[in-house]
Amino acid sequence: MKVRLDHIGNPLPAGINERQLKTGGWRYEAIVYSDGKSKRVGTFDSITEAKTARDKELGTKPRKTWNAQLSGQRFGYGVALHQTQYRASDGSAMWQMLCSCGTYYLASSNNLKTGRVVSCGHFKKTIKPEMQVEIDKMRKNGTTTALLTRKRPSTNKSGVKGISVVKLKNGETRYLVNITAKGQRHYLGRFETMVKAQEALRLGRKQFVDPIIKSQKE
Structure with a gap:
């Protein structure tokens, strides 16, 4: 902003x-x-x-x-x-x-x-060209395996990486599912239960994350 x-x-x-x-x-x-x-x-x-x-x-x-x-x-x-x-x-x-x-x-x-x-x-503007070259060497297809497979951040309250907990004004709880890959954030939906959120996360990882990890191993 x-x-x-x-x-x-x-x-x-x-x-x-x-x-x-x-x-x-x-x-x-x-x-x-x-x-x-x-x-x-x-x-x-x-x-x-x-x-x-x-x-x-x-x-x-x-x-x-x-x-x-x-x-x-x-x-x-x-x-x-x-x-x-x-x-x-x-x-x-x-x-x-x-x-x-x-x-x-x-x-x-x-x-x-x-x-x-x-x-x-x-x-981003202060990164030296030679540093950027080294960074680019670490990346394939616009992202790194480390970012995709890193552990759940300590600020995550849901207990599952990619799922955040939201409290509505009426007191109800919702579970938001997001996946970031290739620099893009993919919103997968808001669900009433953790089970549904985890299923959406599983399908999302299969669609957006798994192909990247597979290509980097080749």
């Missing part, structure tokens, strides 16, 4: 929206995210006033609402500044990050904890 900029090109703080008045001036709206809903704090003449009001509103919220557990932690080249009101497609919180190159960017807590996001994107 790209960093939002104001009308003069400076990054807008999380939860601050800018709008232009008919008179040509600018106003700044402060928004907080609480209990799955967005709440408008107010509209102000400056970013500083809007951010101050937003911070004050957040300060009245329970700690679990404004999660600070990642604040100050480093993930690769980036440092987590604070949680935003945004949510990723998987429901995890989006964090405002500051990269070592000075660029601001957003990343979900899940992607940070699993190592999927380690920078604003500059890391």
Whole structure:
């Protein structure tokens, strides 16, 4: 997700929206995210006033609402500044990050904890050509056997690699099945039981993973 900029090109703080008045001036709206809903704090003449009001509103919220557990932690080249009101497609919180190159960017807590996001994107550009050649030698058909056969990550709560547990608002549980191969993420569905999810995962591995492993052994 790209960093939002104001009308003069400076990054807008999380939860601050800018709008232009008919008179040509600018106003700044402060928004907080609480209990799955967005709440408008107010509209102000400056970013500083809007951010101050937003911070004050957040300060009245329970700690679990404004999660600070990642604040100050480093993930690769980036440092987590604070949680935003945004949510990723998987429901995890989006964090405002500051990269070592000075660029601001957003990343979900899940992607940070699993190592999927380690920078604003500059890391790929800094790989030396000779290093990239060696990396390419390790790969066949766009992926490596190690990535396909590695163990279940510690953040996985389902107990099965490729299956994630999702709690619905009504309290029910669903099991999401995803497989990543050749740099592409294949969504295989959402199921009511682990048995159905495991069967979908088995068929998915047979379709997407097994052919790659077989070709690399040849």
